[in-house]
Amino acid sequence: MRGEDRGVEPRADNCEGSVRLRSMTADDWPRVAAIYEEGIATGDATFETGAPAWARWDASHLRAPRLCAIDESRDVIGWAALAPVSDRCVYGGVAEVSVYVAAGARGRGVGRCLLETLVVASEAGGLWTLQAGVFPENLASLTLHERCGFRVVGRRVRLGELAGRWRDVLLLERRSEVVGVE
Numbered sequence: 001m002r003g004e005d006r007g008v009e010p011r012a013d014n015c016e017g018s019v020r021l022r023s024m025t026a027d028d029w030p031r032v033a034a035i036y037e038e039g040i041a042t043g044d045a046t047f048e049t050g051a052p053a054w055a056r057w058d059a060s061h062l063r064a065p066r067l068c069a070i071d072e073s074r075d076v077i078g079w080a081a082l083a084p085v086s087d088r089c090v091y092g093g094v095a096e097v098s099v100y101v102a103a104g105a106r107g108r109g110v111g112r113c114l115l116e117t118l119v120v121a122s123e124a125g126g127l128w129t130l131q132a133g134v135f136p137e138n139l140a141s142l143t144l145h146e147r148c149g150f151r152v153v154g155r156r157v158r159l160g161e162l163a164g165r166w167r168d169v170l171l172l173e174r175r176s177e178v179v180g181v182e
Contacts, residue, residue: 015069015113024066024079029054031076032068032100039100044138047160047167062095065121069101069110077105080114082122085131093128093180099144106140115148119174128180133159133169142170150174 015021024032033054039045051057062082069078082095097118101110122130132150134141142152150172158166 015117016109018072019077019108019110019113020070021067021113021117022070023064024068024081026054026058028068028076028079029057032079033057035076035079035100035102038103042138043163044135045100045141047162049162061098062125064125065118067114067118067121069105069114071105077102078110078114080118082118082127082130093126095122095127095130097130097132097145099141111140111144112147115144119148123176123179126179128176129173131171131173133171136168136170142172145172145174148174 033051036048036051040048040050052060060083062084066081067079068076071077078099078101080097080099082097085091085094085096097115099111099115099118101114119130130150132141132145133156134145136142136155146152151174152170153173154171156169156171159169160167
């Protein structure tokens with residue numbers, strides 16, 4: 001998989017205020033998992049019902065880029081990472097995006113800082129397409145992705161059941177303008 005071990009350091013000139021980005025480490029997992037759990041609790045972020053153990057999450061995501069947003073007190077207030085969509089070589093440059101922001105930090109540009117930086121780092125790692133699955137009710141996530149160059153390419157109707165309710169998922173993608181172009 002392209003981008004897997006290139007260790008591209010995040011460069012974030014687009015962050016507002018005192019928000020800074022750095023690469024995620026295993027030591028960040030307790031706080032990253034807590035932010036993930038906050039997203040899960042909304043009922044509109046994912047089909048997952050709980051954050052996995054670090055080893056499972058680590059094994060299912062690309063090594064880089066994995067980003068943490070930190071505030072002035074060096075607390076993790078958001079994170080973003082990529083997961084491969086397939087192990088088939090033709091999909092070697094395609095990854096699925098996850099972006100989560102702590103409840104207390106939402107609406108401050110943290111998600112945009114993370115996603116824009118993730119896009120740049122993914123391209124530096126050779127990825128040509130990023131995709132995201134978003135519940136239609138998650139307007140904040142849809143808006144964020146669209147502002148960062150993603151477009152809705154389809155609607156997966158009744159894709160899965162969550163808490164006794166069948167949910168649609170919008171499939172969004174962003175095609176690189178610098179990787180894999182003619």
